[in-house]
Amino acid sequence: MEFYPLQQPDEIAEREKEDAMGAYLMMFAAVAIGLPLPIINLIASIIYYFINRKKSRFIHFHCVQALLTQIPTTVINWVAVIWGVTILVSDQYEATEMFWAYVVFAGVCTLLYFIVSIVAAYKARQGKMYYFLVFGPWAYQIAYRVRPTDNMQTSEPMNKPPF
């Protein structure tokens, strides 16, 4: 499997860096509108991805990474919302310790996600790669993999890949 070389920070245009950073910041804007329905974040990430993915590989990578990490975060938060609503409306379920433990878990996960997203946005603004666990290498493969249909132009790779 071949990959396109990674651009160095000084080779990336300012506009590209801003667009890459926007992939993470878009989520914060969406949080304000979306809470307590976390699906809005995911929709915002999907829209942002489709608008920006073809601009450059650097932007594509950050958009994919932001989008992929949105999926588990959204699922975790949605489970909490659905579980909570079920407890409120149904006589069959009650707010057990397990439920509250899950709420704490979802809250901490979301907080951690916010923190790493801020770091990633900062790195993207500097024109740097920043790889999340699991999702980073995955996004790299999606954005930088050479497809058989691509017409690859080689140059010296200096910005390090995740593996």
Add this chain to the structure above:
Amino acid sequence: MQSKTLRDILVLLTIGAALFAGGYFLVREISKSDYDLSYEVSMEQEEELGNLFKDLIWDKYPTVKENYADTALQQIAKRLVNALDSTQYRYQFTIIKSKEINAFTIPGGNIYVFSGLLELAETPEEVAAVLAHEIGHAEKRHVVTRLINEMSLSAVIAVLSGGDPSVLTQMLQSVISNRFSRENEDEADKFALQLLEDAHISPKSMAKFFQKLNDKNLDYNEDLEFMMTHPHSNKRIDRARKYKTRNNFSAEPFSIDWEKVQKSLNAE
């Protein structure tokens, strides 16, 4: 590359599991802290506080003693207390002559049942369910915890050392019209269901009596104090109804003439 991805996934899952376990531990600690508050008052102090309340109740309410209803209540209570694994209380059960449909627990294992509640009940098992619930509040020390929460620990200690009697009256009022938290009610319910089973009394009697209170609440009247302080949601009734007893469980009926109990109450 694949092994690194697998390692990363494992790391991520471990972090997730650790976060969840941490959350569970935190929630357990928080829910335990409410109970721990009761340890601020020793069992001796609780008994002393209960004696002060008893004197006040004696002055304020007429009680029913030495008639068939009282004998029946003691018989029901004895069955329940004997079924407790262990207890630090010397339980006392008293009937208060009042049309109110209520029962309450004061510190020190003293449980009061209003005659209105006994008149509403159709079987001794239904009364046993109420008593088991009140024993649950006592065993879990909900009353003391509630008093400390509402009046502060220093107020409780001050009353014990002969402080302002009006505070004691205020405390009694709080105990009688005590609205326990939903968690406390649930805990007392679960305790009661287990106790009823251990005492060979059908836990279904709890659902039956709670349903009766719920139905009566549709036509609310001010005597229905127990209903107001112990809101019986369908969830609680359902839990009692669906409670699974042991396979070898068999209910042992009380040898109490319930009609005679009701007549003796009316004769008072």
